[in-house]
Amino acid sequence: MFSKIKIGDMAKLNQLSIQTLRYYDEKNLLKPIEVDSATGFRYYSIEQSSLLDTIQLLKALHFSLEEIRSFLYDDTNEQSLEQLLIKKQLVMREQIQELTNQMRWINHFQKGKQILESTEGETKIVVTSFARRNFYLYRIPKNVYEMSEGEYEFYLRSFKNQLKEKDFRGIFSCVGTVMNHRDFLNGHFSSKQMFLEKQIIPLEGFQTYEAKNGLYAVMYCKGFKNELTVLHYFREALLIDFADDYQVVGDYLCEVVDEFPEQAREGKREMLIRMQVRVEKK
Structure with missing residues (x-):
């Protein structure tokens, strides 16, 4: 049978x-x-x-x-079945890392939307604590605050391409900038460093930047064009209104926490920026 x-x-x-x-x-x-x-x-x-x-x-x-x-x-x-399974296991681990990384960025964007809704129209500074954060760092020859939007996009491409040369397989989005804390305090607004948050999949041989854990004075603004205007207010408020209680001890970070893809079809890069600088209580 x-x-x-x-x-x-x-x-x-x-x-x-x-x-x-x-x-x-x-x-x-x-x-x-x-x-x-x-x-x-x-x-x-x-x-x-x-x-x-x-x-x-x-x-x-x-x-x-x-x-x-x-x-x-x-x-x-x-090759034995065991050897094949070991190879497959390595591939699957990478896939898990990629999926985990994608989930982190989905959560990142969702939090960005929530921040946007909760801070819409607000111009106040709050002091909050952040855990240590690590970023990939990319140095550029020109001050971000003196760039046209076209120049800004060009250097974003350069950053992205250099990451790609190092076999970067993460998500390229929400690129921020760093300003030396002395330049910030002196009102000399100059940033020649871009950063991207380090992701789950390791990337060897790329310069990194560490944002230390601690208290940060934080303010939000919307859009690349608006940051410089709001930055003057942010600095003055810290040096005047907060001077009795806090002192600036870290670099200024322009951290993009959300981008708005719906604007991309019009050739615009709209973003929500978290302006922040590490402070200590006096």
């Missing part, structure tokens, strides 16, 4: 389609034990189900059919 099974019955027993078994035959993965020369009907043996289970298992682990065929039938292939 089980030594010669019609293709339809074999497919039903293994919860596969007839088309799948035909395809496996074409790909030399699972050949029928007999093909009727007159009718072309394919017949299988129940014992071949173990091979089908192996094929389905490897497919579930995202091995390609070519990889499966090579493992099963290529005598020159010296």
Whole structure:
């Protein structure tokens, strides 16, 4: 009864389609034990189900059919199943890192929207605490605050391309800038450093910047064009209204916390900026 099974019955027993078994035959993965020369009907043996289970298992682990065929039938292939699984495990770990990174950025954008809604129209400074943060750092030859929008976009491309040369596989978005705290205090607004938050997938050989944990004076503004105007107010408020309680001890960070893709179709880069500088209580 089980030594010669019609293709339809074999497919039903293994919860596969007839088309799948035909395809496996074409790909030399699972050949029928007999093909009727007159009718072309394919017949299988129940014992071949173990091979089908192996094929389905490897497919579930995202091995390609070519990889499966090579493992099963290529005598020159010296890799054991264990070696193949170790390789696949490494690939899957990278995929998990990529998915984790994508989830972090989705959460990042969602938080940005929430911040935008809660701070819309506000011009106040708050002092809050941040954990240590690490960024990829990119130095540029021109002061960001003296750039046109076109120049700004050009240096963003340069930053992105240099990351790509280092095999960066993360998400390039929400690029910020750093200003030395002395320049900030002196009102000499100059920034020649761009940064991007470090991501889950490690990137070797790229300069980094660390924003230390501690208290930060924070204010929000919307748009690349508006930052310089608001920056004057931000600095003066810190040096006058907050001077009795806090002193500036860190660099000024222009951290982009959200971008608005709906503006991109009009050739505009709109963003929500978190203006911040590390402070200490006096």
